[in-house]
Amino acid sequence: MNDDALDWQKSFVNAVMSPEEGRVISGLSGSISAAVATAIYRNNILEGFNESLKNVYGAIFVLIGEDCFREIAYSYGRSIPSLSGDRNAYGEHMPAFLAHHPLTREIVYLPDMARLEWASHEAYSTAEYFLGHGLHASLRLVESSYPLMALWQLCQHPDAEGTLDLDALGGDSVLVVRPQENVLMRSLSPSEAAWYRALLEGHPPDQAAAAARTVEPDCDPMLYWETAVGDGVLQQQH
Structure with a gap:
């Protein structure tokens, strides 16, 4: 892989995983704007994290509710991205993450x-x-x-x-x-x-x-x- 392709991949990840909504993927073209396309990519990826984690942590989902769980899942996905193509291998750091996240650290x-x-x-x-x-x-x-x-x-x-x-x-x-x-x-x-x-x-x-x-x-x-x-x-x- 050449340096240009690697740089573009890094910029793609940074744009999609950034909590800043104004970040866009560079070099996109087509019938929809780069901002809308980036938002679609971002939503699909983060919702993938959300669904994957919900499949593992069903009781946590029930205990904290859908909205809070989604916020936790998005934050987890941005902080601890998957290093494997196997979704079953994702989520092992959730216990420590919950212990320190502002939304859940008081739920001991x-x-x-x-x-x-x-x-x-x-x-x-x-x-x-x-x-x-x-x-x-x-x-x-x-x-x-x-x-x-x-x-x-x-x-x-x-x-x-x-x-x-x-x-x-x-x-x-x-x-x-x-x-x-x-x-x-x-x-x-x-x-x-x-x-x-x-x-x-x-x-x-x-x-x-x-x-x-x-x-x-x-x-x-x-x-x-x-x-x-x-x-x-x-x-x-x-």
Whole structure:
């Protein structure tokens, strides 16, 4: 690619992605003005970001509303453009972005909800195989000071009546995995979360059981093992 073509590509990106509405793509000709053509390009590209991110962050969309989400998506697209032709690879920085954006930084549980949704997105896209320690490759553990699963379930039925008391419900540890066709997400007890955390850190089953009993002395780690094997989350080691 020669320097002129590269310079034009850079100017195209700068014009289309600029928040300044007066910027236009240079060198355009045709029946419509450069300003209108630039606006069409800009809208198509930014709406592409919006739709792509909405497909991943459906709960965030419900929680903040269409207009706010579009503003966030446009801002995200301008700040963190896609580096891949695969839309499924786009959006991983949304949790940190929400934590610092002026429109959302006061909604303190949003970054954790975004982490949960990105974990689900990653789990869905992960290939079918088991890691060396027997856990399914798609397995994620998302931990938060907020009741993520209750919030997520509320977002699946936005027209349902009722409210959530975030302080009363407390924190959550959510298992995210796709052992079969669909992604499985469920809240874990503190001891089961400790058991999974230890396995994810590479500890052997006996140490994972000890970690669980440290949290809840009367828990049954064997039940966690049997449930994980039955759900296809853990491969029986021979």
